[in-house]
Amino acid sequence: MIKCKGFIIIIAVSMLLLSPVTEFESPHNGGPGSHGHEAYESAGCDGFDVENITFKDACYNGTEILHPLEWWYFDAISGHYSMEFHIDIASAGVAGTAVPMLNVYRDGRIVIHEQKYLPLSEFNASKERPAVFISGKKVISSKVDQSGNWIFRLSVSMGDCAINLTFSSNTQGWKSKILNMWWWGVIQPKASVNGTIRIADSEVRINGTGYQEHGWDGIFPYVKGWYWGKFVGGKLNIIWTDIIKYPWEQHLMMMLNVDGGGYINIPSGSIRISLSNLNNDNIPTSFSFNAECETAKVNVNAYAITITHQFSIGLFDYWRYHVHVKGTIQYGETVEQVDNIQIMDFTRVW
Secondary structure, eight states: OOOOTTHHHHHSGGGOOOOOEEEEEOTTTTSOOSSSOEEEEOSOSSOOOOEEOOGGGGSOOOOBTTBOEEEEEEEEEETTEEEEEEEEEEEETTEEEEEEEEEEEETTEEEEEEEOOEEGGGEEEOSSSSOEEETTEEEEEEEEOTTSOEEEEEEEEETTEEEEEEEEEOSOOEEEEETTTEEEEEEEEEEEEEEEEEETTEEEEEEEEEEEEEEEEEOOOOSSEEEEEEEEOSSEEEEEEEEEEETTEEEEEEEEEETTSOEEEEOGGGOEEEEEEEOTTSOEEEEEEEEEOSSEEEEEEEEEEEEEEEEOSSSEEEEEEEEEEEEEEEETTEEEEEEEEEEEEEEEEO
């Protein structure tokens, strides 16, 4: 969900320091455990309201004193390689900064981590058409093709790595106001991703699936943290989040998207998420997801393969998981078996 690892630093510009990265393999890789188990149900049955996304929702919205936070996030998985790129923007009056970050993984292990803290003058973006520039270079561009498909181009060069990827939408996006903290715009719940990742003198061809989101009108979060992830099937796709307002109050959301079609907001009262196998950071490494409504049913487990810890000075702790997702997603008479590797994350607000 929100990718705000640098937001405290952004607001307190005097604390601009790079965030260290720690990576480890899950000690509980491959199966459920027997300790540290927690089961969560949503605090309310109504859940979050959802609206259709528009192409313009991917544009720069702009920040101001009362809503200083905005971000863009992309990820993709193709064979042994995966990547994540995001830009965090924050401004409070005349103070502001832009923080782009690029992470590339092989088999879930990080091989590239690049991050910059830039003055806001190095950032430029359009409010009319999705386009973002960093230091005068276009990193995000977009178009709608003749068939009405949304196409986004991601072109980033940081350190020894350059990525040139095209994200083509497979399904309808959506947006939701999350506890009055920000708009969460899932621009591309599922996208076909093609292009290249260059690492030093080596080039990797990418042909996989991806995801894109844009957040705007953001304030500093008043919750304890949140989990976010996705399950990607052949034609059925799930985006989920678990927002921890208090240890005793969880807000769950699960959206089912259909390739070439729309989405279903699964009633939050029917969602159950179980977490187990706590590691040394006291975060879970095994997950179980169950949900059922009139038209959809989800029964999925996810087991951590690797976890990358990225800590920002301030009040955020952040872990990116590569998880083995296995189970079933059902929509109407269509039942799909899911058995693949996906990205998920956990953000803890201290």
